[in-house]
Amino acid sequence: MTDQLLDCLIIGGGAAGLTAAVYMGRYKRRTVVLDAGGSRLKLIPVTRNLPGFPDGIEGPELLRRLQQQAARYGIVPQDARVERLVRLDDGSFRAESAQGAWRARFVLLATGASDVEPEIEGIPAALKAGHVRYCPICDGYETEGQRVAVLGRGGHGLRESLFVTNWASEVTWLAMATHHEVDPSELASLRAAGVRIAASPPHRIECGVDGVGVRVELQNGQVLEFDTLYPALGLHHACELATALGARARDNGQLEVDSHQQTTVDGLYVAGDVAVDLNQISVAAGHAAIAATAIHNRL
Template structure:
């Protein structure tokens, strides 16, 4: 039985794994290999990386760093979770089971990204999903918001702080309230209701979109805002963890422990601003308190 099983090998999970490894605990990270950090090609707002750093790079070096401290990694998606006497059992999609005395959920959130393969190399470089992370990247640049209904309208209005050259393409033609339409008009935002037929990009460089009516819209930058992002809190629900109304996990702000004893949560899964640096802090904070509870049991 492991001292701690971490579900998710993204930023929060890796930071916790590194710290728990430095405490000499027996730790396993069960990682599905997907998530935001697996597809973001560049983060621009992280201390120490003025030219940006990719999520895949952070994941790779983070794993190597954790393995130096004896942390084990298994690739696979966790699908079932249950309480045991003195611990927990997690079952992967492949049918393998893992047991641990402590559990850290770092399963994250996944954005709803339209199925245009040309977008993937651009994410975090010229096309973005988070205005707090990357609104600055569109400063004074022509920008196409690829979105749906209210979510896309809100994104376009938010980005108007950075640029006055915005086009919002309501790809799914979902309803937008009149007050939003009026606000966009006031800000000079061009509103288009045609669906996108094709995304134009040269590798990481976004160039625009082709609409279903054949019209080509060119742009220097893009933003994605479809709403309906998946909060991966299914395991938390199985364990009886309290969730916010938006399905994010509720935790003690000091310890990051959930309402279920010996179950912690960290990163985007938790109800707060979804930022890479906050995920790092969450992972560190959770790992410290996980260690404290192990010490309190007289393990070391």
């Protein structure tokens, strides 16, 4: 906790927040990072599309290195979940958590997003083994020649299924009986791409049992087997601290920003998954560089 007025408070210590911390530290600005400890980097077995890592790098190791890099400039994330962010009469921000309160001239929100998880036992082990994957942009390449299932409703599930046909040899859409809701022309392109549509909604999904990657029992009793499952059930953008201050967000929870990553609330900036559709480490780092430099230039 600090009584002093910070130049910048960064909320969230994942890919975006820690990159911003490195920039703010090198700009010699008084900066604190508060982090609730749930970075999606922790879920990445190995990322292989990050520039500069030809052999890939494990997500937790990348997180550790980013923490180490911020610490070089004296910024060590503090364990705290910010519960409330308010604007004071002097124009500064006050962030409140169970651990205390912090005051800052500028705030960078880097609170990320989280995937809606399907009801499958032992998801962490299935993620580690590559039986369950969340991001075909990140790891579709690794599904080359595999049997892949996509679990998702309506247009979102359909588009994700089409996307993975780029690599997988056999794609099945577990549409949960929502395929009648989509545009017939989209359905036709899906069929033309060879995607199968499961005859009925899944009753039970098991991963890694008896050497089978993914076993899906449908409500009609049919049993299907796959190497990989992509749940595409949606994403929750952790934008509540910003919207409570009046920041505008789209229907899906993504915050509206200008070209400097500033929200519609003056002085409140955002970076990373909370602000964008393309959930990628390199995008989070790019946002962080833009936002941190914009904040520095206003101080």
